[in-house]
Amino acid sequence: MLLNRLKQRWTSGTSSNKAIDPIKRAKILRFIQRFTPIISLLLFFIGIGWILILPYDGYNKHTYISENALLPGQANLDYGFNDIRTAEEYRDKLIQIQEKDSETRARFIHEEFRRTGFVSAIQHFQVRGREPKKGVNAFAINRAPRSDGKEALILSASWKSRTGEYNTNGIASLLSLARLFKRNVYWAKDVILLVTDEGREGTQAWLDAYHGTDAFESVVMPRSGAVQGVVNLDFPGTQDYETLGIFFEGVNGQLPNLDLINTIVAVATRTSPPIETTLHDTVNNPFENHAYEAYLGSLNHMLQSMKYLVLGHPSSESGLYLRYTIDAVTIHGIVGSQHLGQLFGFNRIGRLVESTFRSLNNLLEHFHQSFFFYLLPQPSRYVSISQYMPPVILFACALIFQSLALYYLGTRPLVPEKTAILTAYSLKKRHTLFAFTILIITHVAGLVIFSLMQPTFGYRYLSRFTEAEVSGKIIRLSSSKGEHLLLLPQNQAITMQYTTSSVIAMTTVTVCIFWISSKTQSTEHDGTILKSFCLAASALAIATVSLLNFTLGVATAILVVIPYSLIRPSGNSVVWKLIQSVLLLALSPMGLLHLFSRASGMSLTAILSTLLSDYEIVRSWFLTFCCTIYWPMNMAMLILVFTSSWS
Known part of the structure; x- marks a missing residue:
């Protein structure tokens, strides 16, 4: 009954031809x-x-772990005094060979992997183009005793750091962790240990060869399963570090799953004593002692991240993995002298990486729970896509x-x-x-x-x-x-x-x-x-x-x-x-x-x-x-x- 009345009223209202005031319409x-x-x-x-x-804290949120299986910082760690001594010995050996040619360096890494008991190989690659480059990568695979080898994690390091120095401590930490990984049997995923040459070119050459899209005319063997996560070590020189920088931006604005960054930050925070973390290599706040120091510092972090994203330029070698839907992050040791009481070296680097890999080892499937689209004003705060x-x-x-x-x-x-009747369509x-x-x-x-x-x-x-x-x-x-x-x-x-x-x-x-x-x-x-x-x-x-x-x-x-x-x-x-x-x-x-x-x-x-x-x-x-x-x-x-x- 009510619908019929409404229908009649609507019909009567639309059927009457109402004149339209042309002057009012023109106004x-x-x-x-x-x-x-x-x-x-x-x-x-x-x-x-x-x-x-x-960047204002009232309009962004605190990060949290979406994947409950990760359990960051809750595993018993084995990295101890003997592993620190091993890393120091490797550091002394690396200092002696790091100035030599790529073949010599790769052979050294290859032999160390084989002595540890890994399946190891060397990859020769050649980049043809405007700047022709040749290089040699060395990598090894720690076969997980408790899995079928269909999933893998990667721990990588490049010979050159982003600072231009040799990545001496980074590779030494990787080699010492390789021995730790080998003597433990709790791994449910293979662990690939990769040392790359020529920075981005070496990483890209290995990735293309591993996934069968080789544009560098090189062959890489052996293989493991689908890669679930990557941690790239960048610890230049031989000194201790004050702050841990996180580089996460990939090619064409791609970002890793936020849970990977949250896991590293959570582990660094729960390490005893905790490791100070920052985004990129920004340590000193340029707006210190400013009335809006917290807000301007967060804005500076966000703009630094946007600078990498707008150009589609990866902020580190780990950004190249994102093209293959592999979540990857680079952790970078930042040298400083302002807070000497919080310096960290091989001990906390090793325990940080071990704890992170123990968490990644718990993954039951590929990262998917957390965000892939976000902005980070601080390591522990994020802005989701619905907000930006x-x-x-x-x-x-x-x-x-x-x-x-x-x-x-x-x-x-x-x-x-001239007419008060509105035409059905424009004749202009x-x-x-x-x-x-x-x-x-x-x-x-x-x-x-x-x-x-x-x-x-x-x-x-x-x-x-x-x-x-x-x-x-x-x-x-x-x-x-x-x-x-x-x-x-x-x-x-x-x-x-x-x-x-x-x-x-x-x-x-x-x-x-x-x-x-x-x-x-x-x-x-x-x-x-x-x-x-x-x-x-x-x-x-x-x-x-x-x-x-x-x-x-x-x-x-x-x-x-x-x-x-x-x-x-x-x-x-x-x-x-x-x-x-x-x-x-x-x-x-x-x-x-x-x-x-x-x-x-x-x-x-x-x-x-x-x-x-x-x-x-x-x-x-x-x-x-x-x-x-x-x-x-x-x-x-x-x-x-x-x-x-x-x-």
């Missing part, structure tokens, strides 16, 4: 047209404020609202319609062909730039092009197929690739501007529709990229939301064209590269070499994003400046 549309940019800027600043409030994703949505909405307003309302003043013609054409041209140019910036393009084609000019400096490299590739010196090849890419980008923009200028009065070249499409495409890019790499999406939004909102067709205003062009050039990859070079003190070639190496060795997506998404949109906005508004 509403003018209000939307006028205040949409203001609302968009308000959404942007709300998003920025949201991110800045996350809303700002990205606000950034995307700030652009999409403007895009819709420009497409449907334009920028010209709205006048009341929108010139979308021009906007589509510009976006297609700029994205094709971006694909050409991306192909040109490929690392293989520099050492295969540019070297041959200028072979006669630099014949005295060419490097010869033999591949396994007998080919001989002629390589340019690294700096020259990178400079040529970067210069050519910049020329292609500027030529694309210039040609499009001349095309527009040749038909100044053409209403087909509508800058308003082009801006609408650019804003919509930017919003789509920000929202999509943030799902893969949150920090990269946020960084892109911070760079483009306000400038792209302010950029508009300039018509005949030369001064306004110049100001907007300079702003967009500063926001282009060329301008950002120069700004970053000045701020960091690094040369352009050094920065580009790192980006190309990340793309080639660890398969980072940052170069792909810049060339095929960010740069084409920047070129389209630069062309927009020289158009006119006809909507």
Whole structure:
């Protein structure tokens, strides 16, 4: 009965043709047209404020162990005085051989593994590319007596520390722990002991060979099962350490399961005496004695982590494992002299690693209970994805609202319609062909730039092009197929690739501007529709990229939301064209590269070499994003400046 009455009322209400006041409707549309940019800027600043409030303790949570089977810090430990003496003996031996060639060092590790009773092997690898490298890895497998060998853990160390020193204490600790692992029978998982050469290249070579995707033409045998977790040791030099740094960022913004970090922090806290932990190698709070010291310290930690994530650059060798869905963390010994009473050496390093591996040994299945998406303002506090994703949505909405307003309302003043009856659809013609054409041209140019910036393009084609000019400096490299590739010196090849890419980008923009200028009065070249499409495409890019790499999406939004909102067709205003062009050039990859070079003190070639190496060795997506998404949109906005508004 009630439903019938509601249905009748609704039918009577919709059937009556109500007249619409055209003047009132025009006022509403003018209000939307006028205040949409203001609302968009308000959404942007709300998003920025949201991110800045996350490090405050009231808006993040204390970490906890989700996987109850881990039981961190509750096992009886066996690492004792004899193991410390063993580590010290290994340290003395390592000092004698660490300056020798890779083959000698790997042979030493290999022999020590075999004396301990492990199944051990040596892996020779060769990295072919812009910087050809050869190296030798040594690894061994401790077969678990209580399992079928389908699961494994990895304890790894590299010959070189992130500080540039030899990782003497790290490898010595690994060798002493290897003996401890061998004499105990409680292992339910195999333990792989890995000592890598040439840093990231050696780790990547071993991972590719272990998983059968070998791009380094090397063979690794024997094998174990699926790897459940990795702890990488980085303890440079031969001295004691003051603080334990944790590096956890992987390639393309990937992160290990939070339970792995929580386990290490819990074990370090429960060690007697406890080990001071920090994120990365930040020991001294730059905001000490500040009124908001705790908040600013947490913000500094979070920004340091975001710096690694935005570039898709792994913060340590352990970050390479994440591409294979292997949770990995690097623990780094930080040297200090401020708190001499809390220094720690082999004893607490060994007990920390043993306790961590005893906890990982309890895992009944792969890490899955805790978070894979988070931000860490402190080692013991975290921000979950539900708390940090809303700002990205606000950034995307700030652009999409403007895009819709420009497409449907334009920028010209709205006048009341002559009829009081609202038409079912708009009869206004929108010139979308021009906007589509510009976006297609700029994205094709971006694909050409991306192909040109490929690392293989520099050492295969540019070297041959200028072979006669630099014949005295060419490097010869033999591949396994007998080919001989002629390589340019690294700096020259990178400079040529970067210069050519910049020329292609500027030529694309210039040609499009001349095309527009040749038909100044053409209403087909509508800058308003082009801006609408650019804003919509930017919003789509920000929202999509943030799902893969949150920090990269946020960084892109911070760079483009306000400038792209302010950029508009300039018509005949030369001064306004110049100001907007300079702003967009500063926001282009060329301008950002120069700004970053000045701020960091690094040369352009050094920065580009790192980006190309990340793309080639660890398969980072940052170069792909810049060339095929960010740069084409920047070129389209630069062309927009020289158009006119006809909507």
